[in-house]
Amino acid sequence: MDDLLERTVGLMEQAGASYGDVRLRRDRTERLSVQNGRPEHVARSASAGIGVRVLVDGAWGFFGTHRLQDAAVEEAVRQAVDIAQASAAAQTEPVRLAPLEPATDTYETPHTRDPLAVALEEKLDLLVRATEAMAGPNVRLAQAFFSAFDTRQQFASTEGSRIAQHIVQTGGGIAATCIADGRLQVRSYPNSFRGNFATGGYEYVEAMDLAGEAPRVAEEAQALLAAPPCPAGRRTVILDGGQLALQVHESCGHPIELDRVLGMEIAFAGDSFLTLDKLDTFRYGSERVNIAADATCPGGLGTFGYDDEGVPAQKTPIVEAGRLVGYLSSRETAPAIGRPSSGTMRASGWNRIPLIRMTNVNLLPGDAGSLDDLVADTDDGLLMMTNRSWSIDNKRLNFQFGTEMCREIRSGRLGQVYRDATYTGLTPEFWASCDAVCGPEAWSLWGTPNCGKGQPGQTARVGHGVAPARFRNVQVGVKA
């Protein structure tokens, strides 16, 4: 297969590409769902193909094909060049790439048990046991999920990079859905929407102890059915890890994507309030807020060796003591801020171009101790746990989130359970109101396996390390 890559690089050079890269990628995935004690959905998929990206006359062209024969690759290069030439006709400024030292390297996700090699029976048994442990009077749906993604990619560029990577990502979780009197409540573990995800092997899911957590999850779902709705008002709010991860994702991760900032996504997902003039000056949040994009942190769902332009994985400061200091960038966009690429270009498959994607956009730990310590330090507030819904405007300012569960905090102690909790705000005001972030002991990684972006649509698997944090004067309890 190396021959195919070398031949493609040669064809791109012969066609006059000033730059070209090719990715030969093979993906295997497995998704398992068990519902009420029996497997409901068991599916495996395999995909292989080649994606060719060229710069011709200063403009991009890309073509992907699932056919891996010489003739098909020749056609793919020809198509990519034709497309680039058409792009060039409607180009105002030629694309210029930030410099990059070519690399020859390999990378593999550290993992103990290959999740796709573990016997299907073993995986289903783990999930079946978890759903059986969720049985209860109003538990209509006891569900357990497992997902595994195995990606092998070879990358070659006309600049001389030759990189092979093997990324292994695994996830799982449980959810209890209680339905009664026309009301529906869901409680999940360790996160909603099919659980939590990481780079790593089957050991990641084994360590979740899904069956052990199942009775608590079912009890909490039933408690939610009987709970009153969360009252509206201005409140102090503590967000748990799962909810805070999505808060970081939507209100920080997306607006720091430099392609959005430069208007490249404006017609679809939108642009960003974090315009270039704000770099190094804008107060994004309080001094407690420190955020970094880190593609190197072990276990992060957005951890890899090199991005899909061959840029090494790296850690980039984004917010330091509340001040905006960086963006997620690519070789094309980084010159706009006079910096090298931060190595965040990733494609969802061989058939898609790389886009700027979050790596692991992490809220760095603070000094507020454990979650228990933070609750104990709060006189009057709400603890909101596990995401249920999300929405944010096209500049990433006005957001509204709903959580699965909410607990009243009075005099440092957890009390009343509330259902249907929501909160809303404007991004800089919200982060400015952050007065405490829990410490390293409470910091953990959360995987977001369904981050959508781009046209044609791409789904990326990205990560967020967070410790629970507290926010003051938050609008809570929005309801129709």
Next chain:
Amino acid sequence: MIPSAKAKHGPAARERRLLALGRKMVRDSDAEETEVLLADGREFLTRFAAGAIHQNVGAEEAAAVVRAVVDRRVGVATADSLEADALDSARASALAIAEAADPDPHWPGLPKARPVKPVKAYDAATAAADAKARADFAAGIIAAARERDGEAAGIVQTEEGTLAVVNSRGVAVAYSHTRAEANALVTCGDGSGWAEAVAVRLSDLDADRLGRRAALTAEKSRNPRPLAPGTYDVVLEPSAVGEWLQDLAFVAFSGKDVAEGRSPLAGRLGQVVTGEQVTVWDNARDRRTLLQPFDYEGQPARRLSLIKGGVAEAVATNHYRARRMGRRVSTGHALPASSPQECMPMHLFMKGGRSSAKQLVGEMKRGLLVTRFHYTNVLDPMETVLTGMTRDGTFLVEDGRIVHAVRNLRYTENVLAALGRIDGASKRLTRVPGPCVVPTVRVRDVRFSGATEF
């Protein structure tokens, strides 16, 4: 598609090839029952922003979904390839999964063949559209925007594809389609406007019209003023109506969700669920939508009345769900076997009224005109509570006239109830991406719960 190669590689030849492949896979299968879904196609998309093309891509893609059944045990495997090795591997994988699975006591068997009438969903010129044609289309949008001092962003997309479904109970159907979609987001200073269109034929889309329409809205939406959140009467343009309708379909119209009790229509079929002015149906055979003759189980598409005069009439099913609901055949809304969602209506229609969009605004004492929504999401599926933002043109209307643009607002609303407060709808229905075919509507008392800064 290269024109000279049309006869050999045209849609009819591709359909024959996929059917032959599917039949061979079914014939060679060791499972008791086998279903094979095969797809082959090419997709091109040109993206432009700030008046220039910045992304321009194409891909030829294939997919195979194999469902194997042994002793009522079901396994599914997919491959993004039509190569023999990949297909053999998918077939073996599906069988291995089935053999490892538990029996499903409710398994009704794969559906039998039913007559499928062909549709005209393919346009050779759209399939042959090259990168220059798409760049020219983009240039047309950009030029139209610049005539009004606007800057355009958007897409021009063309695709062609062939889908075949073959199973061991005699289903063997195939069809080919093309699809062209374009949109324009035009900015004029701090104003922005939007226009979009989707069709079988690229020649049915009009770059100049899209660019002009978005630019007109952008011009009008300059200098937006803050408006306090609250309850407002609203005229929703078709893009906004389409978004609500698709979200409603997602939470309410799946037979699986109804059976599991997590649809707001669970236990309410035959009951009044919204206002009598609301009639919603699905019909993949109506020429006003993007035609599809059969679903992903090869069952014929047909009109399905979902809500009629405010009464919930039916929900979409695949074969499995139909049998579990006591029906002989499905409604023709199966998703691929690889999808855990099972079934969904994908060609929605909403009945119009007697007005024009202009009249709907003209009759409004005080309210808002909304071009489209952004990032709508479900807050409470049983109450059909959605939240999302307005974008690309939100206007305050007083005494039947637009008085000025307003900053974008967040709505939080029970959509089934809100549709029940429609007090006027346009006679003209518009096809928007989805596809949905919907009118412009006026809704009383829509709840806006927040506002943003632009």
